[in-house]
Amino acid sequence: MNIPNRITLSRIMLIPIFIIILSVPFNWGEWQIGEDVLPITHFVAAIVFIIASATDWIDGHYARKYQLVTNLGKFLDPLADKLLVSAALILLVEMGIAPAWVVILIISRELAVTGLRLVAAGEGIVLAASNLGKVKTASQLVAIALLLLHNYPFSYLGFPIDMIMLYIALFFTVLSGVDYFIKNWHVMEESK
Template sequence: MNLPNKLTVMRMILIPFFVFFMLAPYFEGYGNYIAVAIFIIASLTDMLDGKIARKYNLVTDFGKFMDPLADKLLVCSAMICLIEKGQLAAWIVIIIIAREFIISGFRLVAADNGIVIAASYWGKFKTVFQMLMVIVLILDIPNPFFAVLGTVLTYIALALTVVSLIDYIAKNKNVLKEQK
């Protein structure tokens, strides 16, 4: 297994630890900081594995499948934890997760037709803003600036989620027409 794939697997392994520290009542006042540190480390592996894979020509089928899955699991787990903690509205998370299911379905149909659909810049921006939103919301710093920042990042992430979905469907609508 190459380094990018090991980083992807590490990100998957970190998810249960992240969730534990987010939700466990044993770490009064410190759980969120441990969780955000784990989330940041996991998010950085997302950036690193892709750069390393492309730079050193280490792109694999495993990586093509597992890297986006690991990203979705990490971010969706974080957002579900934030619903549990009352820091994020469920309707926002439903829209974001629905987008992920729709895109995953598109990718499955495309793969079945021998077409590989790469992530767009809109999708990459969406992921960055979702990760920034999660970090700010987890930190939950009792300061009006951070409260506004969390709200702004949430709505930017939501808008980018919708824009990236529309862009993705518009650019790849032929995939549905080209079914076997």
């Protein structure tokens, strides 16, 4: 297994740590941030999430730079993204930070695209992520990090950048999903 794929696997291994930090009732205290309170567990979870998110850029950059792009990497990288984003969004709904309907739409798109990828894989076709899909992922990661940080540092301004970014992420999620199905509909046609 090459280095980029190992980096991707490290992202997957960070997900249970992230979940435990947010799910187990650790009492690490809290910080007063503007009008809001930021539990230290949310801050630590945000750091773990940001580190895991950074591996998305690192593995892709390394794979392209050293021509280590593999079919396994094309499969694992988007899977790792979907697992990380889904875990974070579900926990944000549970904590009452993110609206459930937005999370349902985002996860539904992710499952639909994964289904299309599985159909393609059955036909011997590997579908790589598009540029629009990369914008979608980046906007999701930024939105989730801001939500975990309770909109810090923008909370001092009283401006809900975290929620604005979540809706921007939703827009790009839906748009990239539609684009992905339009560009790859031939896979569905060929699998009949």
